[in-house]
Amino acid sequence: MRDTNPAIAHLALTSLLACALLGGLACEPLEALYGDTCSLGEGTAVLEGEWVISGEGTREGCLDEDLNGSFKLGPSIALRVEQSGANNDKITLLTPVSGFALDGQINGSCVDISTEEDWKGGIILRHYSGVVTPGGNIEGTFSGSGPASCQVDGTFVIEVN
Amino acid sequence: MNRQALMLWIAASTLLIGLAPEQAEAQDQKWLVTPIATRGVESYVGETFKEILQAEISARNSAAFMAATGKPCGDVPCARDRGRAVGAEVALFGALSALGSAKIVATVTVVDVPTGSVLSTQRMNVDRVEDLDKVATRMATAILGGTNTEETAELGNITEEEIPPAKRREGDRGLGLRVGGIAPIGGGYGGDAGTGILLDVSYWFETNDFAIEPRWGLRFSTTSDEEASYFEMPIDVGAYYILSRSDFAPFVGGGAGIRFISETRPPDVETGAVVTETSTEPMDDSAWGFGTFARAGFLLFRTYALRVSVSVDYNITFVTLNDEPNPQSLNFGIGVMF
Numbered sequence: 001m002r003d004t005n006p007a008i009a010h011l012a013l014t015s016l017l018a019c020a021l022l023g024g025l026a027c028e029p030l031e032a033l034y035g036d037t038c039s040l041g042e043g044t045a046v047l048e049g050e051w052v053i054s055g056e057g058t059r060e061g062c063l064d065e066d067l068n069g070s071f072k073l074g075p076s077i078a079l080r081v082e083q084s085g086a087n088n089d090k091i092t093l094l095t096p097v098s099g100f101a102l103d104g105q106i107n108g109s110c111v112d113i114s115t116e117e118d119w120k121g122g123i124i125l126r127h128y129s130g131v132v133t134p135g136g137n138i139e140g141t142f143s144g145s146g147p148a149s150c151q152v153d154g155t156f157v158i159e160v161n
Numbered sequence: 162m163n164r165q166a167l168m169l170w171i172a173a174s175t176l177l178i179g180l181a182p183e184q185a186e187a188q189d190q191k192w193l194v195t196p197i198a199t200r201g202v203e204s205y206v207g208e209t210f211k212e213i214l215q216a217e218i219s220a221r222n223s224a225a226f227m228a229a230t231g232k233p234c235g236d237v238p239c240a241r242d243r244g245r246a247v248g249a250e251v252a253l254f255g256a257l258s259a260l261g262s263a264k265i266v267a268t269v270t271v272v273d274v275p276t277g278s279v280l281s282t283q284r285m286n287v288d289r290v291e292d293l294d295k296v297a298t299r300m301a302t303a304i305l306g307g308t309n310t311e312e313t314a315e316l317g318n319i320t321e322e323e324i325p326p327a328k329r330r331e332g333d334r335g336l337g338l339r340v341g342g343i344a345p346i347g348g349g350y351g352g353d354a355g356t357g358i359l360l361d362v363s364y365w366f367e368t369n370d371f372a373i374e375p376r377w378g379l380r381f382s383t384t385s386d387e388e389a390s391y392f393e394m395p396i397d398v399g400a401y402y403i404l405s406r407s408d409f410a411p412f413v414g415g416g417a418g419i420r421f422i423s424e425t426r427p428p429d430v431e432t433g434a435v436v437t438e439t440s441t442e443p444m445d446d447s448a449w450g451f452g453t454f455a456r457a458g459f460l461l462f463r464t465y466a467l468r469v470s471v472s473v474d475y476n477i478t479f480v481t482l483n484d485e486p487n488p489q490s491l492n493f494g495i496g497v498m499f
Contacts, residue, residue, distance in 0.1 A: 053436050066430045069442030076436040100435040117435050124433055147432050 044088050044106050045132040050078040050161045053128075057142065057154020067150055073142075078161075104128075111138050113158075122147045128156055136160050192224045193249035193274075195240060198233035201259025202290075207233075210257060210293050214269065217301030224251070237272050237279060244274035251280065253304075263288050267296045271304055285310045285320070292320040337363035339470070341494025343380045345391070349488025350382070352426040354389040357382040365498040367468075369406055374399040374416070380492070388443040391424040391488075393478070395452060403460065410463045412472075415455040420478045422488060423447030450480035454492075470496040 054074035062068045079102060080094040091104035091113060104113030109132040117124045123146050130140020138158040145151055194215045199207035215226055227247040234240045234254035244252035255269035264286055271281040283300045287293060299310045306312075339361035345354065363376035380393040401414030424447070428440040458472025477489045 056441075057438070059438075059440075066428075066444060067432070067440065069440060071438045071440045071442075073438055074436055079435075097435055115436060117433055119433055124436075124438075126436070152438075 044083075045109050045111075045136075046083070046088075047091065047106060047111070047132065047136075047138070047160050048081060048083050048094075051081050052076055052078055052159045052161070053156060054159070055142065055154055055156030057152050059150045059152045062150040063148055067147070071152075071154075073154060073156060111140070119147050126152070128158070130156065130158070190222075190224045190251055191227055191247075191249040192218065193227045193229055193240075193244045193247055193252045194218075195229050195243055195252065195254045196231070196233040198235060198254075198256035199258075200256065202257045202265060206290055206293065207257050210267070210297055211255075213294050213297035214253075214255075214301060217298050218305065221301060221305050237270065237277060240270070240272045241274055241277045244272065250274050257293070260286075265290065265293070267293065267300070269300050269304070280304075281307070283310055287320050289321055295320050332366055332368040333466075334364070334366040335499040337361070337365040337374065337376070337496055337498045339363070339376075339378075339472075339494040339496035341492060343393075344491045344493075346489040346491060348485045349424070349482070350391040350393075350490060351389040351424040352485070354382040354386070354391050354424070354426070355384050357391065359492050359494050361494065361496070363496075367403070367498070370403055372401045372403060372412065372414075374401070380490070387425070388427040389425060391422070393420055393422040395420040395454075395476075395478075397452070397454065399454070399456065401456065403463075406463065408461065408463050408465075410460040411458070412460060412470075413457045415453065415474075417451065417453040419449060420452045420480075421447070421449050422478055422480060422482065424482050424488075426483055426485075444483045446482040448480040448482060450478050452476065452478035466499075468498045470498065472496070 052074065053076040056070065056072050058070050059067050077097070079097065081091055081102070082094040083106065084090045084092060089106045091102070091106060091111075093102050099118040101116045102113060104111060111128070111130050111132060113128040115124075115126045115128070117126075124144070125146055126142055126144035128138075128140060128142045130138045133139055137160055138156075140156060141153065142156050143151075143153040192215075194211055197207035197211045197214075211229075218224065219226065227249045229243075231243070233256070234243060234252075235256070236254075240252040240254040244250070250273070252272045252274050253269060254272070255267065258266045258268070260266050265288070267285050267287065269281075269283045270279060272278070273280050281304045283303055285296045285299065287296055296310075302308075303310045303312070339359070341359040343350075343357045343359045345351075345356070350357075357380055359378065359380050361376050361378040363374045366373045375398045376395070378393075378395045378397070380391075380395075382390045382392070384390060395418055397416045397418030399414055399416030401412045403410050403412045405411060423445070425443045425445050428442055428444055430440040432438045454474045454476040456472050456474035458470055461469040461471070471494075473491065473493045475489070476492055477487055479487055482488065
C-alpha cells in the first residue's frame, strides 16, 4: 500500500486516459484508488513539536469484563517530540515523561511509533502506524496489548503543534 | 373347712365384690330396654335409637331382652317397676331431646331392678340424627365397661359434634393495586438513571388493627438514556399496624422478601495516565437478593369495602451491582384495596 511502483503508475495513467476518452464518466480521485497511502523516500516530514494523541479503539480478551469493548483514546497530555538521526528520521521524546516511553521512525510521510506506559504494575504497549496529512497531523491505525491480557486496535490522530 | 373359715371366706368374697366398680353385668341376665322418650325429635328416631342400643348391648353380652311396652319411662322408679313387671334384672330408660335447631341430647340410665339403684348414666350430644348410631355404640360400650362415653371414643365412632370447626375471627381481604414512583438514593439504580415508575399487585388482608400484604412489584427507570437505567422486581410480604379504626387511619409497618434487580450505568473505566483510554461501553449487571422495606402512610375509607392508601416506603436491596453496594430508594404510591 505504501509503494508507488511503476506498475501502479502505469495503471493510474491508463485510468486517467480512459476517463478522458470516455468523456467524463465518473472517475475516482487518484488518492482513493490506493486509500491513505504514505509516500516513502520523498523527503522526511518535519514533525517536531507537541503531540497530542487521540482516537478510538476496541479492547477484547480482558480478564476484567469492564475493560472489554469500545473506548475513547486520549486526548493525551502534550508530548514534546524531537527528530534526530542522519536523515532526521528518528522520533524521541524531547521532554521525558515518567513511566512513559515513545520512539518512532519517519520514512517520507510514513510514521511508525511505539509507546510503552507503566500502568498499575503492568505495561500498556501501543504501536501506531500512520501517514502525515497535508495539514501536518498524523493519522492512522494502532494496535497493542495491555493492560493485562487486553488486546486493542483502533484508529488515531496525532495533532502536531 | 370349719364354720369359722367358711364365714371368713364369704366375708372376703363379699368385700371384694363390694370394692369392684359397679358394672352392669350382663351375663345371663334379663334386660329391659324401655321405649326411648323423644322431645323435639321424631318418634321413629327414638325407636331406631332404642333398637340400635339394644342390639349393641346384645352384641357384647349374652343377656336376654324382655319385650318392652307402654310409654317411655322418665325416672328410676318407673324403670324399676317396669322391670319387675316383666321379671327383668336390669332396666334401661332414656330420652332424645332436641336443644335448639342443631343439637340433640341423648341420655340413658341403667337401673338395677332388684335394688332400684342406678348402675350407669350416660349422656352424649350430637348435632345431627345420623350420628345417633355412633352414640348407641359408645353408650353400649360404656354401660358394659363401667365407664363413660368420653372414654369410648375411637376411630370410626367419633361424632360430628365432637369435631367442631375452629372458630376464627373474620378479616377483610382482597386484591390490592398500587401505582407510584421510585426515587433512588445514593449511587445505586444505575447511578444517574433518575426517578422511575412503581407498580404493585398484592393481596391485602386487614383486621381491626393489623394488615398483612404479600405483594409482587415492578420498578423501572423512565429515562431515555441508554447508558443509565434500572429494573427491579420485588416479591415481598409486609405487615402493618393500623393506628385507627376510622375512615382516616394512619399505619406503619414494613416487610421483606426477595428481589431481582438489574441496572445499566455509564462507563467509568479509564486506563493509562499519559495516553488515557476511557471505556465507552455501558456497564450492565443484575442479581437476585434479599431486601427489606419500611412503610408509613394512611388508609382512606376504611369503613368501606373499597379502601385507598397513600404511603411512602424506604427500600433497600442487599446486592452489589457494578461495584455499587445495596441500592436504596424512596418509593411512594397510591393504592386501592378491593
